[in-house]
Amino acid sequence: MSIANELQQTISDLVDEHRGILAADESKPTITKRLAAIGVEATEQNRRDYRSLLISTPGLGKYISGIIMFEETLGQTDENQVLLPEVTWSKKIVPGVKVDRGKGPLAGAPGDLVTYGLDGLASRLKGYKNQGARFAKWREVYPITHHNPTHMGRHANAEVLARYAAVCQEMGFVPIVEPEVLMDGDHDIDRCATVTEYVLHSVFHALHLHGVHLEHIILKPNMILPGKNCRTAEPQEIAEATLKILKRTVPAAVPSINFLSGGQEPEEATGNLNAINQMKANAPWQLSISYGRALQQPALYAWQGKAENRTKAQKALLKRARLNSLARQGKYHPAMENEEN
Numbered sequence: 001m002s003i004a005n006e007l008q009q010t011i012s013d014l015v016d017e018h019r020g021i022l023a024a025d026e027s028k029p030t031i032t033k034r035l036a037a038i039g040v041e042a043t044e045q046n047r048r049d050y051r052s053l054l055i056s057t058p059g060l061g062k063y064i065s066g067i068i069m070f071e072e073t074l075g076q077t078d079e080n081q082v083l084l085p086e087v088t089w090s091k092k093i094v095p096g097v098k099v100d101r102g103k104g105p106l107a108g109a110p111g112d113l114v115t116y117g118l119d120g121l122a123s124r125l126k127g128y129k130n131q132g133a134r135f136a137k138w139r140e141v142y143p144i145t146h147h148n149p150t151h152m153g154r155h156a157n158a159e160v161l162a163r164y165a166a167v168c169q170e171m172g173f174v175p176i177v178e179p180e181v182l183m184d185g186d187h188d189i190d191r192c193a194t195v196t197e198y199v200l201h202s203v204f205h206a207l208h209l210h211g212v213h214l215e216h217i218i219l220k221p222n223m224i225l226p227g228k229n230c231r232t233a234e235p236q237e238i239a240e241a242t243l244k245i246l247k248r249t250v251p252a253a254v255p256s257i258n259f260l261s262g263g264q265e266p267e268e269a270t271g272n273l274n275a276i277n278q279m280k281a282n283a284p285w286q287l288s289i290s291y292g293r294a295l296q297q298p299a300l301y302a303w304q305g306k307a308e309n310r311t312k313a314q315k316a317l318l319k320r321a322r323l324n325s326l327a328r329q330g331k332y333h334p335a336m337e338n339e340e341n
Contacts (some may be wrong), residue, residue: 003172007216010134010174013094017067017257018325020289024054026096042307048076055084057314061091063321068096074131085132096135097128112153115140125171137172138164139243142181144195154202163208179203180221183263185227193224193241200249214253220290222262223272235275242276252284261294269294274327295320
């Protein structure tokens with residue numbers, strides 16, 4: 001199969017009108033924090049047990065089309081000694097992998113950050129492909145302050161995202177391009193809209209310069225939200241602002257926009273997604289999810305690190321996946337939160 005056909009097949013397997021992507025790719029420090037919140041030590045066995053629980057959830061493929069894994073998960077097995085990427089694809093859920101190496105300060109741009117991991121990326125992708133992964137994810141973050149992100153910060157991050165995406169496509173991987181404008185701060189929704197518009201313009205300019213085929217990427221942006229320390233906004237306001245900025249910046253060639261949850265509570269993230277899909281009209285892209293905590297949190301708290309809670313946790317995950325599938329179609333209502341799993 002040619003690279004172009006390989007990429008198109010992955011897009012076809014990932015993108016439809018009702019499913020989304022589960023982000024289960026927390027780094028070791030992040031998964032340590034998540035497990036600590038339920039009093040569980042982040043040993044390799046506990047990390048494997050938790051992620052195996054998520055991936056093995058019966059019926060998950062009805063609502064989830066792809067799972068982003070941390071690299072250690074690609075080599076782990078379930079209780080039947082089946083590799084987790086094989087378990088994933090047996091449900092017609094595409095295995096993917098987080099390939100960035102975390103972030104740090106951007107020299108010359110105080111307050112801005114940049115993500116590491118381009119060195120050796122092609123050879124790592126070759127190994128991940130042998131383990132069953134077919135798409136990748138790379139995250140760049142943009143803090144909002146009175147002076148951030150700077151012009152240099154926006155363009156440096158866009159350049160890194162474009163270089164990553166170009167390498168991915170050359171290796172037959174669909175890249176998830178994730179420019180996240182952070183919720184942290186006291187900025188209002190208009191400030192988030194302005195920054196996100198600049199960021200997305202920079203990203204797509206860089207993707208064009210690097211010859212990235214937009215038909216074979218997935219964009220994973222933030223919704224347009226006020227900062228955590230600002231007033232809250234109603235779903236309709238968030239939807240209007242988000243669609244306005246996406247229409248200004250994202251070419252129609254992009255097949256799917258899969259929002260990150262970015263610190264939203266599970267019900268909040270589902271409600272905002274629903275409002276966006278109710279107002280999307282003739283938007284040219286699918287408007288879906290690539291949620292991490294907003295999908296996982298109820299399952300994590302139901303599990304509590306106990307084997308006897310496995311089924312309960314899987315039902316909690318399946319419920320959130322189902323509700324987000326309804327929100328993908330603009331058919332969600334908050335009253336559904338009170339229904340049985």
